[in-house]
Amino acid sequence: MEPDRYICPNCLSNEISKHNIVEHIDRVYSVLYEKGFNDIQRDHITIELVSKARMRELYQEIDAAGLHSGYSNIWNEQGRTGFNQKIYVLDHLHYIEFEAILAHELIHGWQLQQNIDDYNRQSTESDESSKARTEGFAQLGSYIIYKRRFEEAKILYESPKNSIEKDTARIIMRLCRFHLKIAKESNDPMYGVAFNKILEHKRKVGWLEIIREARMDELKKYV
Numbered sequence: 001m002e003p004d005r006y007i008c009p010n011c012l013s014n015e016i017s018k019h020n021i022v023e024h025i026d027r028v029y030s031v032l033y034e035k036g037f038n039d040i041q042r043d044h045i046t047i048e049l050v051s052k053a054r055m056r057e058l059y060q061e062i063d064a065a066g067l068h069s070g071y072s073n074i075w076n077e078q079g080r081t082g083f084n085q086k087i088y089v090l091d092h093l094h095y096i097e098f099e100a101i102l103a104h105e106l107i108h109g110w111q112l113q114q115n116i117d118d119y120n121r122q123s124t125e126s127d128e129s130s131k132a133r134t135e136g137f138a139q140l141g142s143y144i145i146y147k148r149r150f151e152e153a154k155i156l157y158e159s160p161k162n163s164i165e166k167d168t169a170r171i172i173m174r175l176c177r178f179h180l181k182i183a184k185e186s187n188d189p190m191y192g193v194a195f196n197k198i199l200e201h202k203r204k205v206g207w208l209e210i211i212r213e214a215r216m217d218e219l220k221k222y223v
């Protein structure tokens with residue numbers, strides 16, 4: 001572990017590593033596909049675990065936990081854009097936190113592929129609202145993971161096979177509830193305010209409609 005990081009025993013015993021990463025990546029894709037992001041072009045995206053020092057080198061951000069970087073190249077004459085996208089996620093995270101960060105970054109990957117990321121949006125509006133919409137929408141990815149993991153743990157908690165299973169379920173529920181609460185109460189213009197506006201709208205219209213609106217760049221009506 002790097003000198004400026006401490007990881008508690010519970011997270012350490014559930015950490016993501018090269019031995020279990022594939023199953024968790026598969027899991028995130030399948031949950032996102034199920035919600036309606038079934039056109040994420042998986043073969044355009046590579047995922048890498050990196051140390052905090054490496055993350056700093058890549059992005060010059062002190063507390064970056066997960067960051068996505070996309071590079072586009074034109075691959076046909078109609079101007080359609082293809083991608084070689086790299087997602088970097090901090091190493092040694094609890095597997096649920098890894099999944100949540102990855103889901104956020106994969107939605108950025110999808111946004112880039114759809115040409116609706118603020119990075120490739122041709123718009124006259126202020127950079128702030130465009131960025132808030134991009135980040136707020138990507139934050140749905142983390143929400144999807146924490147909510148799903150919470151619900152699964154709740155089922156286990158209510159009918160465990162033994163006391164170990166019950167304890168495990170309790171810890172997972174606590175972890176997920178903590179992250180869902182932070183997102184709900186956050187005042188951050190992107191990860192809090194914009195995210196909550198988008199989530200509120202999702203509750204009215206459902207996943208398929210909100211994804212359609214994002215694809216058509218119609219979220220700007222309310223974010």
Ligand SMILES: [Zn+2]
Binds near residue numbers: 108135
């Ligand atoms: Zn983001």
